[in-house]
Amino acid sequence: MPPEAVRTFFSRLRAERPEPRSELRYRTPFELLVAVILSAQATDASVNKATETLFRVADTPEKMLALGEEGLRRHIRHIGLHNSKARNILATCRILLERHGGEVPRSREALEALPGVGRKTANVVLNVAFGEPTIAVDTHIFRVANRTGLAPGRTPREVERRLLEVVPETFRRHAHHWLILHGRYVCTARRPRCGACPVADLCAWEGKAAPG
């Protein structure tokens, strides 16, 4: 997609959803980190419900460890993959205390070394908590980037690399948020709402004229 079209693309996405990022609800990097670990393959509504009560009880690594695996599972039982997530969160808390003074580390390498934290989660924390212009490629962004022709790639890493090349600096910080919301509400996996899409005229998807 030509640079001028890319600029128009993000201008329209920003106008479509100007509200602040949902991650800003979290008060500390630690709360954000735990919430993003929980959000893997889960809906944000189920994560919001769990963290609302969980963080009233345990908003630090120390309190989370004091809660214990059983106590933690009680809060996140309604979230998918909760067994491994409970285990990973507590293991991460131990590492935060042992190696990072109880704080969330600011480097990608240290973040990705935490149990339950992969590239996507690390990118979200780096962007939202520490203000770095990363783009976290999840399934939504992977689909939108490929379908529209904005930044096509065979793997998430390739899509991320091409997004970092193509997204103008002024849109970089919030690009992943707009792309995710667009993928969730408009450019959906099953039946994309191309009739309501603000960037349909810039989109390369051949099926965009399909009925429905």
Add this chain to the structure above:
DNA sequence: AACTCGGGGCA
């Protein structure tokens, strides 16, 4: 690259 974890949402 393929497989597993997993309850909830949605058609």
Add this chain to the structure above:
DNA sequence: TGCCCAGAGTT
């Protein structure tokens, strides 16, 4: 009822 979801770890 069947399929997908704001992924990560293991093999």
